[in-house]
Amino acid sequence: MTTSAENVAKTDKTMKAYRVHAFGPPEAIIQEEVEIPAPGKDEVLIKVHAAGVGPWDGWIRSGNSALPQPLPLTLGSDLSGTIEAVGEGVTHVACGDAVYGVTNPRFIGAYAQYAIAVAGMIAAKPESIGHVEAASIPVIAVTAKQALFDQAKLTAGQTALIHGAAGNVGAYAVQFAHKAGLKVIATASGGDIDTVKRLGADVVVDFRSQRFEDFARDVDAVIDLVGGETQTRSFAVLKQGGRLISAVSQPNQALAKAKGVEALFFLVNVTTKELRDIAAMVNAGELETNVGDVLPLDAAITAHEMLEGKRPHAKGKIVLQVA
Numbered sequence: 001m002t003t004s005a006e007n008v009a010k011t012d013k014t015m016k017a018y019r020v021h022a023f024g025p026p027e028a029i030i031q032e033e034v035e036i037p038a039p040g041k042d043e044v045l046i047k048v049h050a051a052g053v054g055p056w057d058g059w060i061r062s063g064n065s066a067l068p069q070p071l072p073l074t075l076g077s078d079l080s081g082t083i084e085a086v087g088e089g090v091t092h093v094a095c096g097d098a099v100y101g102v103t104n105p106r107f108i109g110a111y112a113q114y115a116i117a118v119a120g121m122i123a124a125k126p127e128s129i130g131h132v133e134a135a136s137i138p139v140i141a142v143t144a145k146q147a148l149f150d151q152a153k154l155t156a157g158q159t160a161l162i163h164g165a166a167g168n169v170g171a172y173a174v175q176f177a178h179k180a181g182l183k184v185i186a187t188a189s190g191g192d193i194d195t196v197k198r199l200g201a202d203v204v205v206d207f208r209s210q211r212f213e214d215f216a217r218d219v220d221a222v223i224d225l226v227g228g229e230t231q232t233r234s235f236a237v238l239k240q241g242g243r244l245i246s247a248v249s250q251p252n253q254a255l256a257k258a259k260g261v262e263a264l265f266f267l268v269n270v271t272t273k274e275l276r277d278i279a280a281m282v283n284a285g286e287l288e289t290n291v292g293d294v295l296p297l298d299a300a301i302t303a304h305e306m307l308e309g310k311r312p313h314a315k316g317k318i319v320l321q322v323a
Helices: 004-010 055-062 131-135 138-151 168-179 190-199 228-237 253-259 272-283 297-307
Strands: 014-020 030-035 043-053 078-086 098-102 114-118 122-124 159-162 183-188 203-206 219-224 238-246 262-265 291-296 317-321
Touching (some): 014 297, 043 297, 055 297, 078 131, 078 138, 098 114, 098 138, 098 272, 122 272, 131 291, 131 317, 138 238, 138 272, 168 183, 168 190, 183 190, 219 228, 228 238, 253 262, 291 297, 297 317
Parallel strands (some): 183 203, 291 317
Antiparallel strands (some): 014 030, 043 078, 043 114, 043 317, 078 098, 098 122
């Protein structure tokens, strides 16, 4: 067991972190030299090898997070790296272990050379992949899994309509649903249809030229990863007692009541157990990941410009690699 004294000795230096002192556009992100923190009770200090970049990072940076975010803060939640120090009460990981997961319930702190993480939100990194690929997984894969099974409560033989199936969360949702024995109807654009079929969708609707209402009727659940008009139209295809689960926006409760269905918005809860289950699937070759652009940590602003569509970027999860 690492002692508190050893923790202090190990962290008596500074690190680079990419932070915001005022909410705003990507240019609000600044590099700072800050002290490497020591882990508290039920926390670990991780030497970050890679940090994922997701839309929620942009919401936090711009001041549009669903959670309170006192300033200043270091951006980033998804990460993969090695344990540098452990706090009191941590027993499932030890110094030197390769781990992946999320920093904390506020989803901040990973765009740095070292990061504190809540021990219950990390797990052993899948052995079959590297840190960059591992950092692309946690939030989006757990979101997909929880939407289907914890929120929609789907079981084998039922039907799910998954909107945005070619997106980062959607691609995992299709895979999890297929492997669980669900019938999967998915929406995507023309160029992604073959990919979504390969991931396990039974029916893929090209939302640019087709109406999903013509392919989906009396479905058990809609997994909404798009929002807006698509979400509103989706109430019409749910069976009585069905569920609409959104990871992007609060559904219309009056419409849900009128249709006799449940409609929920949820925030992901990343846990060690979920991460272990996902790592086992990755190691078994049962889950396909999708990394897009890989940038150095000092390109955090560029990564956020990609998030906002100000720069072109590859399909898949953006990842910052830490030297």
